[in-house]
Every structure is written in C-alpha cells, then in structure tokens.
Amino acid sequence: MSTQPIPLQDFQSIHSREEISENISSFIGKRVVDYDPDKPAKSDVVYRFRSDWDNDELLPNLQHFLDTDAAADAPGIVIGAWHSDDPQMTSAKVIEFLAQSAAKLPSLAGIYIGDITSEENEMSWIQQSDLSPLLQAFPNLQMLRARGGEGLKLSQPKHAKLRGLALETGGMSVEVIRSIGASEFPALEHLELWLGTDEYGADYTVPDLQPILSGARFPSLKYLGLRNCQAADELAAVVVNSPLMTQIETLDLSLGVLTDDGARALLMMPLDSTVKNLNLHYNYISQELIHQLKALPMAVDVSRPSDLDLNDEWRFVAVGE
Amino acid sequence: MNGVLSQWESKPRSFFGLLGNPENRRIRDFQAAVERLGMPRPECVSYEDFLRAPHALPGGCELLRIDSPGENANVAKELIKLGGGPPDVTLEFGEIGFLREQHLGYCTVLDWIEQTGISCVNSPAEIRVMFDKWQSHQRFVQDGVSRPPAELAPGEPSAFLGFIKGRKTGSLFIKPLHGSSGSGVCALRWAIGHQQLTSPLRIQARNGEAILVNSLKVQTYTSLADIELILSILLPQGMIAEKWIPKLTLPGGAVDLRVLVIKGEARHWVVRQSRHPVTNLHLGNQRGDGERLLNFIGEANLRTAFRMAEKAAACFPHSLYAGVDILLDTRRRPFVAEINAFGDLLPRLTHRGETAYTAIAKACLARLPEPVHA
Numbered sequence: 001m002s003t004q005p006i007p008l009q010d011f012q013s014i015h016s017r018e019e020i021s022e023n024i025s026s027f028i029g030k031r032v033v034d035y036d037p038d039k040p041a042k043s044d045v046v047y048r049f050r051s052d053w054d055n056d057e058l059l060p061n062l063q064h065f066l067d068t069d070a071a072a073d074a075p076g077i078v079i080g081a082w083h084s085d086d087p088q089m090t091s092a093k094v095i096e097f098l099a100q101s102a103a104k105l106p107s108l109a110g111i112y113i114g115d116i117t118s119e120e121n122e123m124s125w126i127q128q129s130d131l132s133p134l135l136q137a138f139p140n141l142q143m144l145r146a147r148g149g150e151g152l153k154l155s156q157p158k159h160a161k162l163r164g165l166a167l168e169t170g171g172m173s174v175e176v177i178r179s180i181g182a183s184e185f186p187a188l189e190h191l192e193l194w195l196g197t198d199e200y201g202a203d204y205t206v207p208d209l210q211p212i213l214s215g216a217r218f219p220s221l222k223y224l225g226l227r228n229c230q231a232a233d234e235l236a237a238v239v240v241n242s243p244l245m246t247q248i249e250t251l252d253l254s255l256g257v258l259t260d261d262g263a264r265a266l267l268m269m270p271l272d273s274t275v276k277n278l279n280l281h282y283n284y285i286s287q288e289l290i291h292q293l294k295a296l297p298m299a300v301d302v303s304r305p306s307d308l309d310l311n312d313e314w315r316f317v318a319v320g321e
Numbered sequence: 322m323n324g325v326l327s328q329w330e331s332k333p334r335s336f337f338g339l340l341g342n343p344e345n346r347r348i349r350d351f352q353a354a355v356e357r358l359g360m361p362r363p364e365c366v367s368y369e370d371f372l373r374a375p376h377a378l379p380g381g382c383e384l385l386r387i388d389s390p391g392e393n394a395n396v397a398k399e400l401i402k403l404g405g406g407p408p409d410v411t412l413e414f415g416e417i418g419f420l421r422e423q424h425l426g427y428c429t430v431l432d433w434i435e436q437t438g439i440s441c442v443n444s445p446a447e448i449r450v451m452f453d454k455w456q457s458h459q460r461f462v463q464d465g466v467s468r469p470p471a472e473l474a475p476g477e478p479s480a481f482l483g484f485i486k487g488r489k490t491g492s493l494f495i496k497p498l499h500g501s502s503g504s505g506v507c508a509l510r511w512a513i514g515h516q517q518l519t520s521p522l523r524i525q526a527r528n529g530e531a532i533l534v535n536s537l538k539v540q541t542y543t544s545l546a547d548i549e550l551i552l553s554i555l556l557p558q559g560m561i562a563e564k565w566i567p568k569l570t571l572p573g574g575a576v577d578l579r580v581l582v583i584k585g586e587a588r589h590w591v592v593r594q595s596r597h598p599v600t601n602l603h604l605g606n607q608r609g610d611g612e613r614l615l616n617f618i619g620e621a622n623l624r625t626a627f628r629m630a631e632k633a634a635a636c637f638p639h640s641l642y643a644g645v646d647i648l649l650d651t652r653r654r655p656f657v658a659e660i661n662a663f664g665d666l667l668p669r670l671t672h673r674g675e676t677a678y679t680a681i682a683k684a685c686l687a688r689l690p691e692p693v694h695a
Contacts, residue, residue, distance in 0.1 A: 021596040022570035023651075034651070052651055053566050080651075081567070087490050087512045119567040119575045119598065120651075125515055 003075075003109050006142050008222060011164035011190040013112070013145060017255060017282045017305050017318045021117055023048070028076050028110035028143055037064045043073035043107075048115060050080025058082050059097055066104045076110035076143075081120040083127070090151055092129035099137035108138055114147030114168070123319050124170030124200035128152040135159045143190075149201050152176055157183035166192035166225070170319050171201030174208050181211030188218050192225035192252070195235075197317055206234045213242040225252035225279075228317045232256030237265040245273045254281040254301070255318035263289040269296065277301070282318050284310055337363035337685070338382030340371060340434070342393040347666055351386065354678035358686075368430070372399045375433040384685055386442045387434065389663040390427060391501060400426030415535035417497070417505045417522060420558040424452060424499035442685055443662060444639035451637065451662040454498045454561045460636045467629060467656045469494070474560040478553040481562075489513055494598075495552070498559035501661065503601035504535050505555055508565060509548070518542045518551060519598050539597045565598070566656060569649040571617055575600065576609050577658060578626060578647040581665055581677055582634035584684045587627035589672045618653045626655040633657045642681050 010029035014020055024032055027046045035047040047065060051058045058079070065071055077098065083089040091113055098111070111134055114126055126148025132155045134144060142163045146152065149169025157179045165188060167176065172195045180193070191212070196202045209226070211217070224244055229235055232253055239251065253262070263285045269275065278293070278300045285293070290302045337355055341348045343365045352362050366378055368390045378385065390396050394412065401419045402408050404426030412418055431445035450456045461468045474495060475481050485491065490512040497505040507520040523536045524547065533554050542548055568575035574596040581589040592609030593600040615623055630645035637643060637660070644664015647655050667677045675683065 018573060018596070021574040022572055025572070050651065053564065085490070087492075087510075117567070117570050117575070118596075119570060122510070122515070122517065125512055 003107055003140055006109055006163065008189055011143055011166070011223065012192070013166070015281070016303070020319055023080065023115050023117055024078065024112070027078055027112055030075055032078055035061050035065055037061055041065055041068040041070035043070040043075070046076035046078055046110070047074070048078040048080050051082060051084040053085065056084040058094065062097065066101050071104050073107050074105055075107060076112070077105070077108060078112045078115050080115045083121065087121045087125050088127055090127040090129045095129060095131065095133055099133040102137035108141065110143035111138070111141065112145040116147055123148060123168065124150065124196070126150065130155050132156040135162065149173065149196060154179040154183070157185070159185055161187050163187050164190035166190070168194040169196050169201070171196035171198065172204065173201060174204035177204045177208050177212070181217070183217060185218065187220055189220050190223040191218065191221060192223070192227065194228040194255070194319070195226060196228055196319070197230040202230065206231060206238055209235070209238070213238060213244060215243040215247060222248050223250040223252065224248050227252055227255045228319050229253070229256035230317050232258040233262035233265070236262035240265055240268050240270070245270055245275060247274060249274060250277040250279065251275050252279040254279045256282070257315045257317055258283040258285060259315070260286050260289045263293055267292055267296070282308065284315055335364065335382040336360060336384065338378060338385045339363050339365035339388060340368065340378065340385060341365055341388030342390065342396060343367050345389070345392060347388050347663070350668070351388070351678045351682070354676060355682050357679065358682055368393065368396045369399070371430065372396070372403070378434070378437055378439060383440065384442055385434070385439050387445065387448060397423060400430070402426065403429050413525065413527060413532060413534055417533045417535060417555070420497050420499045420505070427452065442641045442681070447637040447640045448662045451643065451660050452499055454496055454659060457660055458561060461633060461657055464632070464636050466633045466636065467654070469564040469566050469656055471561055471563040474556055474562040476557050476559065478549070478556045481552060481556055482549060485511060492565040494563045494565050495555070495560050496563065497555065498561055501663070502603065503599050505533070506599050507551065507555070508598035510565065516543065516545055516548055518548045520551070521599055522551070524550060537603065539599050566648060566650050569618070569651055569653060571609065571614060573607070573609060576614060576649065579664065579667070580627060580630035580645045580647055581642060581667060582630050582645055583642045583680055585631060585635065587630050588680055589667050589670050589677045591667060591670060618649065622653045629655040629657060633660055641684055
C-alpha cells in the first residue's frame with residue numbers, strides 16, 4: 001500500500017483559540033467523521049472513535065472498522081474521549097489495541113490520540129500514557145498528535161519516517177521535553193509542543209528546551225510550534241538565537257502569554273532568518289509593538305480573540321484547565 | 322393588513338391583557354407586536370400593582386398573557402416576603418438569594434390569577450410546574466421525553482459534599498430548581514486531585530458574610546474551599562443535580578438549541594454556542610449559525626430535536642407556548658435541558674416572516690373557537 005506524503009500545512013489541526021473547544025473537523029487534510037458501524041465504512045475520510053457519556057463503544061467500534069475492507073486504506077485514525085464516565089482512565093488500553101492492530105492498518109499515516117473537548121474532559125485532566133508503542137507499531141506513520149499532559153510519555157522517541165509530532169498539553173513535563181531533546185526523528189518537519197503552565201504540570205524550565213532548540217536533532221524541521229506557553233516571553237528571547245531560525249519556515253508561539261517583552265525579542269530575529277510565517281495568534285502585545293512586528297520581512301499573525309483582556313493583571317495561556 | 326387578520330379588527334378593545342414588569346422590553350415588544358396586527362395596545366398590569374392589589378387584573382380582557390416577573394428588585398423583594406422570607410430583604414444587585422421564597426411567593430401570585438378564573442395564554446398551574454425543575458423533570462420522564470439522568474440535590478450541603486467525596490469522579494450540572502437565565506447554574510466536575518466548578522457567579526462579601534451574585538462572565542473555581550462555599554449557599558435554595566452530558570461541538574464551541582414551541586409546533590429556534598458549559602446568550606455567548614448546524618448534523622437529526630422540543634411542550638397542554646432548550650450529545654441525540662415558561666424573548670428572530678411575539682399573538686387569536694363578535 002503506497003502512502004502519499006501529507007502536505008506540511010495539513011499537520012496543523014488547531015489554528016485559533018476558538019478551535020480548541022470543538023472536535024476537529026479535519027485531520028491530515030482529510031475530513032473527520034464519527035464512526036457509525038451502521039453505515040458502510042469509507043477510506044477517503046478519517047474516522048473518529050470515542051466513547052459517550054452513556055456507553056463505551058470505542059474499542060468495539062474500532063474492532064468493527066478494522067474488520068471492514070476500508071481499514072486497509074484508512075489514512076488516519078482519530079481517538080476521541082476514551083474514558084466514558086471515568087476521566088481517570090488512561091489511554092494505555094486504546095494505544096495498545098491500536099498497536100496490536102497495526103497489520104490491519106497498513107496505510108495509516110496519521111494518528112490523533114485525544115480529540116477531547118472541555119465538554120468531555122479538561123485538557124489537563126486527560127490521562128495520557130506512553131505513545132511509543134504507536135511509533136514502534138506503525139513504521140510508515142507520518143503524523144502523531146496527542147492531547148493531554150498527565151501521564152504522557154515517549155519512552156522510546158525514535159521513528160525513521162515520522163514527519164509531524166504534536167503534543168497538546170495544559171502543562172508539559174520536563175520528562176517529555178527531555179525525551180524529545182534526546183529523540184531520533186530525522187524526518188521530522190513539524191514539531192508542535194503545547195507547553196502550558198506550572199499550575200497544570202509544566203515542571204520544565206526554558207533551558208530544558210535547549211537540546212530541541214539547538215536544532216541538531218531535527219535536520220528536516222520546517223515548522224516549530226511552542227504554543228500555549230506561560231513563559232512565552234522568556235522562550236521568545238531564547239528561540240530567536242536558535243540555529244533553527246535559519247532553517248525553519250514557520251515559528252509558532254501562539255496561544256501563550258506573549259507580551260511586549262517577547263515581541264521585542266522577536267524583533268531581534270536574525271537577518272538571515274528563513275522564517276516566513278510568524279504565528280503569534282492570542283497574545284498580549286501592545287499596538288506599538290504589533291506595528292513593529294508587522295514590519296518584519298515575514299507574514300505575522302497577531303490576531304486575538306475579542307474577549308482577551310490586555311489590562312488584566314492575570315494573564316493566561318489559552319488552555320490551562 | 323391582509324385578509325386573514327382583518328377579521329380581528331373588530332375585536333373588543335381589551336382582547337389581550339398583560340401581567341408583567343412594564344419597564345421590561347418583553348412587555349413593550351409584545352404590545353408593539355399586537356399593535357402591528359392592527360389591534361389596540363394591550364393594557365399591562367404591573368406585578369408591583371398586582372402584588373399590592375391582587376384584584377387589579379385587566380378588567381374585561383379576553384385573554385391574559387402572564388410574563389416574567391424577573392429583573393425588578395422591588396418585585397423580587399415582595400415575592401420573597403409573600404413566600405415567607407424576611408419582610409424587608411435587601412438583595413445586592415444580581416444576588417442569588419431566597420430563590421425558594423421567591424418561588425413560593427410567585428406560586429401565590431399564580432394562585433391569585435387562577436382564582437380570578439380569567440383565561441390565560443399559559444395556565445398559571447403549568448407555569449408553576451415549569452418553574453420547578455424537579456417537577457418538570459418528573460413530568461418529562463413520565464411522558465417519555467429524553468432527559469439527562471437527574472436527582473433532587475439534598476438541601477443540606479454536607480450531604481451533597483459527602484456524596485461528591487464518596488465518588489472518585491463525576492460531572493454534574495447543578496441548577497437552581499427555581500432559577501432562570503442560567504443564574505446559579507453550576508457545571509461541576511471532579512476527579513482524584515482535581516475539582517472544578519464553572520458558573521456565571523461571583524463570590525462577594527457583605528458584612529463579613531459571603532454572598533453569590535450573578536456575573537456576566539462565566540467563572541471557574543478550582544479550590545475545594547470555594548466550591549464548598551458556593552454549594553453551601555446554593556443547595557439550601559433548592560437544586561437539581563443532572564448528569565453533565567457532553568454537548569456536541571461545532572466551530573465556535575459547544576452548541577445547544579432554544580426552540581420556541583407555539584401551539585404544539587417548533588417554530589423559532591436559535592443555536593447557542595459557547596466555549597464554556599453555560600450557554601445562555603447574555604453570558605458572552607453567541608447565536609450560532611443555524612445553517613451550519615443543519616449541515617453538520619443533517620436534517621433528520623434536526624427534525625428529531627424539534628420533535629423532542631414539541632414533545633416536551635406537550636407535557637404542558639394548557640400552555641400555548643414554551644421555550645425548550647435542547648442539547649445534543651456527541652451522537653447528536655436530543656435531550657431536553659429545560660423548559661422555560663417565559664422563553665419567548667427572541668428579539669429580531671423571525672419564522673415564516675413573523676417575530677416570536679407576532680407568532681404568539683396570532684396563535685392566541687386563532688385559538689378562539691369563533692370570532693367574539695360574529
């Protein structure tokens with residue numbers, strides 16, 4: 001089964017703050033549809049499997065799909081709420097099930113574990129687990145996306161072909177950051193980390209990101225997203241000095257607490273920077289600095305939700321809870 | 322004036338009577354809608370006057386429309402007194418207090434109306450039930466209307482907090498039995514090491530005592546102490562605890578529907594979208610895009626949701642209209658979140674070319690067996 005390369009821009013699922021509160025409608029460029037065992041399975045869409053408040057059909061439905069002819073051509077799988085009525089249940093079981101079913105999913109290019117809205121569970125309460133079994137079971141995987149920081153692990157961060165890795169958390173552990181800093185993802189083009197706040201489990205410091213920012217590990221990287229970060233200002237000051245600035249096309253510091261300090265740092269972007277897109281959606285930057293940022297020789301997104309209170313002494317990342 | 326309406330032009334002057342708070346747009350808009358139908362402007366008796374002189378209903382009117390007593394501090398004060406509360410209570414602006422007494426007071430007002438024998442657009446007895454979420458719930462369940470599983474919450478805070486602490490996880494909506502407009506509605510969720518209560522309310526101090534006031538901004542409380550405090554003020558006022566069914570989400574957030582059922586038919590409807598669990602439109606939420614919802618869930622599912630709203634309204638056969646809030650779960654199955662006796666304030670929204678008030682006024686006229694003056 002030949003698998004087409006996923007266009008780089010299709011690795012991103014969530015662009016704006018608004019999109020965090022809805023289930024995704026597309027993944028790796030394909031439409032996402034809730035799987036309905038009563039309808040014939042198709043292979044031109046990505047199915048979402050999830051349990052509901054009053055039943056737990058996730059694994060039975062997934063098994064049902066695996067037994068259809070469409071499974072062999074399935075381009076992606078989205079796993080929604082797996083915990084039914086128990087938000088403490090981890091993703092370990094569904095990850096194990098998927099890994100064991102790899103033979104039935106030879107075309108699988110993208111996996112999303114945790115398309116879960118705040119209606120279903122708070123992002124920081126989602127109990128993740130080790131994602132490595134998926135990396136091992138799917139050698140042709142191009143995109144791995146996961147939501148939820150508690151219990152999240154990449155015990156064996158290694159994959160020859162993985163092109164996109166996105167980890168959405170309300171607070172990322174230093175352990176995960178170190179795993180990525182020591183990873184072997186030579187083909188990685190899209191690295192998206194939602195770093196969150198210490199209130200919700202972020203126990204790293206900005207220097208812990210150095211092995212990632214040194215760039216040596218990611219010769220193919222084109223998109224770097226360090227999103228939803230409480231310490232976005234401090235991060236910006238370090239990021240502009242990263243060798244990656246003369247390698248990547250997109251720098252994404254959106255959804256975090258980026259203020260004028262961070263904006264000033266970004267104005268120091270090296271002259272030979274290859275960055276073409278600077279995403280600062282959801283920010284606390286003043287008009288004056290926004291003006292200056294817009295003069296940078298790149299496309300700068302400084303949009304923000306209308307309800308963001310710039311004068312509030314408490315400044316929040318887009319997703320804490 | 323088209324032919325259908327002209328027959329009503331000869332109605333006696335006082336076909337409609339209104340009971341409400343005259344300063345409220347509900348009254349003005351309904352009066353205007355009736356005038357646009359070519360009828361005289363209906364007289365409105367204010368709750369304030371009616372509470373002073375319970376026989377002051379519009380004399381000789383054919384049909385009384387009972388509107389909301391809300392958003393008027395004096396009326397609230399009188400209702401609390403009538404319902405057995407303190408005689409001269411002073412509530413802070415937006416304070417959530419004496420809900421039970423206020424409700425009992427309003428029930429007395431509804432009794433008075435009933436005793437006059439006047440015909441009402443919505444029956445006072447049914448309005449009374451609609452303002453009791455637990456009684457409404459039981460009626461719905463009995464008639465096969467889909468509802469989230471629910472229980473009457475204990476009025477004793479320690480009993481409820483004990484229940485929460487006895488379970489390692491849970492997610493509930495806790496709503497005042499006699500509240501409206503999302504006031505005091507709490508989305509509560511807890512797991513080991515976490516708890517969170519989201520509600521459009523703020524904790525305020527008054528004379529060293531904590532009170533709760535409505536907030537236009539939905540707040541999230543995560544400390545156990547805050548949550549216990551909030552519940553200890555709300556629970557004694559009467560609450561229903563419902564299973565929190567995760568809502569369907571669309572671009573822009575979770576959705577639910579307000580469906581106005583008039584004469585058994587789902588008519589005006591609006592999608593409400595929110596990034597937090599309380600979807601009432603005045604809380605910074607927005608009207609969603611109906612067309613988008615239709616495309617997303619399909620016509621059959623939308624029709625099923627409308628049928629559910631009609632079924633809920635049918636539990637109140639002596640009421641011409643009701644606003645029914647429908648939530649859709651992630652499998653697009655409809656559930657009745659609540660029914661609102663005064664759920665017809667839907668400004669600018671039209672259905673078949675009519676605003677909600679015009680549609681209601683016309684339905685009232687059509688309800689008459691024969692023109693009064695043949």
